[in-house]
Amino acid sequence: MAANRRLRAVPASGAVAAEHLLRQVAHGDAAAFARLFDELSDLVYGVIRRVLRDPSLSEEVSQEVFVEVWRNAPRFEEERGSARTWVLTMAHRRAIDRVRSEQASRDRTDRVGRRNQERAFDAVAEQAELNDEHRRVNEALTTLTAVQREAVELAYYHGYTYREVAELLDTPLGTIKTRMRDGMIRLRDAMGVTR
Amino acid sequence: MTPPPDIHTLTGVYALDALPDDERESFEAHLEVCDACSQEVTELRSTAALLAEPVCRAAPASLRENVLLAAEDTRQLPPRTTPAVESIASRRVPVWTRTLALSSAAALVLAVGGLSFAVTELSSRIDELEVQASQAEERTQAMSDVLAAPDAEVHTVAGDDGTVVNLVLSATQGRGVFVAEGMASAPPEHTYELWVIHENHAQPAGMFNPDAAERITHTVTGDLANAVAIGVTIEPEGGSPEPTTEPLMRIDL
Numbered sequence: 001m002a003a004n005r006r007l008r009a010v011p012a013s014g015a016v017a018a019e020h021l022l023r024q025v026a027h028g029d030a031a032a033f034a035r036l037f038d039e040l041s042d043l044v045y046g047v048i049r050r051v052l053r054d055p056s057l058s059e060e061v062s063q064e065v066f067v068e069v070w071r072n073a074p075r076f077e078e079e080r081g082s083a084r085t086w087v088l089t090m091a092h093r094r095a096i097d098r099v100r101s102e103q104a105s106r107d108r109t110d111r112v113g114r115r116n117q118e119r120a121f122d123a124v125a126e127q128a129e130l131n132d133e134h135r136r137v138n139e140a141l142t143t144l145t146a147v148q149r150e151a152v153e154l155a156y157y158h159g160y161t162y163r164e165v166a167e168l169l170d171t172p173l174g175t176i177k178t179r180m181r182d183g184m185i186r187l188r189d190a191m192g193v194t195r
Numbered sequence: 196m197t198p199p200p201d202i203h204t205l206t207g208v209y210a211l212d213a214l215p216d217d218e219r220e221s222f223e224a225h226l227e228v229c230d231a232c233s234q235e236v237t238e239l240r241s242t243a244a245l246l247a248e249p250v251c252r253a254a255p256a257s258l259r260e261n262v263l264l265a266a267e268d269t270r271q272l273p274p275r276t277t278p279a280v281e282s283i284a285s286r287r288v289p290v291w292t293r294t295l296a297l298s299s300a301a302a303l304v305l306a307v308g309g310l311s312f313a314v315t316e317l318s319s320r321i322d323e324l325e326v327q328a329s330q331a332e333e334r335t336q337a338m339s340d341v342l343a344a345p346d347a348e349v350h351t352v353a354g355d356d357g358t359v360v361n362l363v364l365s366a367t368q369g370r371g372v373f374v375a376e377g378m379a380s381a382p383p384e385h386t387y388e389l390w391v392i393h394e395n396h397a398q399p400a401g402m403f404n405p406d407a408a409e410r411i412t413h414t415v416t417g418d419l420a421n422a423v424a425i426g427v428t429i430e431p432e433g434g435s436p437e438p439t440t441e442p443l444m445r446i447d448l
Contacts, residue, residue, distance in 0.1 A: 181207030
């Protein structure tokens with residue numbers, strides 16, 4: 001990967017804008033909140049929709065996430081990551097929590113087994129126009145080994161726990177942990193993420 | 196020899212939100228005390244957030260209006276402030292009790308073989324303690340002595356109210372050091388009592404009461420080689436020869 005690409009982990013304009021907007025949101029600025037929404041809503045909705053699949057459920061959870069962003073904006077700590085990371089972490093976590101609460105009453109092993117037959121692993125090549133950032137992430141994903149990428153995608157996009165991934169792939173837990181960590185470290189380095 | 200702690204390899208799993216709920220809790224407790232993991236998690240979380248890019252998708256138009264209306268009706272949380280000592284001290288025991296009581300699932304046990312990591316982790320912990328605590332030197336010495344033992348084991352337990360307990364034990368030396376932070380004082384006319392728990396009985400290992408800063412360092416002595424757990428109960432002032440209440444905390448060895 002060319003050195004100059006490593007310099008920008010996140011598109012500078014977007015990152016600065018989101019941080020700036022979030023600081024204003026922390027002061028109760030509703031207009032800034034609307035702008036922050038416009039900046040991040042497609043990403044938030046996209047990731048939640050990818051995990052949950054169901055459109056109306058995804059919309060509901062997206063709304064919860066944004067209300068949480070509004071509520072918690074005064075508690076955002078910049079030193080722990082960018083505004084974008086903060087919001088997307090919350091979005092993914094919410095989606096996962098929803099998956100788990102929906103699954104709680106079912107036999108999870110059974111379910112995983114069934115899914116195994118339906119779709120073992122579909123690569124991320126969805127709709128959405130290819131913007132720059134999108135292209136960079138896809139490119140970075142190709143630096144992962146096939147098994148690392150599979151483990152990362154099953155966790156992040158399908159919302160499986162690492163235990164479920166291990167079960168699905170019939171692979172020891174320790175191996176899955178390592179694949180996820182090594183895969184994420186590679187991705188981090190390929191994207192030049194520093195915090 | 197205890198195997199090296201592979202809890203540190205969970206950073207990737209955690210950043211992907213792929214830890215089951217109970218393990219997530221334990222790992223978050225670990226993050227409180229492990230700077231290396233905490234740094235790595237911060238980076239990997241930012242990395243995970245980038246995975247949203249390829250699945251970016253136009254949000255339904257109705258979402259915007261609903262979100263903005265909902266925000267209008269929602270009060271924002273106040274920013275976090277650094278708590279004054281008084282307000283921490285007023286936190287009550289029961290919260291902690293509920294969290295830690297006998298819950299091995301919620302407890303994080305770190306058994307450390309290769310000690311280098313634990314030493315770094317604990318010395319940074321000790322560094323912090325030194326700043327604020329009056330008996331810091333004594334504590335550091337006691338802990339380093341035990342840590343120096345070839346069979347030293349470190350156990351870390353954290354409650355969701357911020358109580359963090361570090362326990363270093365050496366069976367061959369027959370002693371250990373119990374360090375708690377964020378632990379409220381015992382109720383009036385009561386004390387905490389520590390127990391070395393064996394298959395059939397519990398051996399008293401001294402009483403303690405956290406100071407105003409909610410810290411306590413207590414040296415544990417006893418037959419640790421045959422112990423199955425270390426427990427803490429609340430006892431009437433002056434202590435008891437055997438536990439009279441259910442343990443608030445039990446650290447399985």
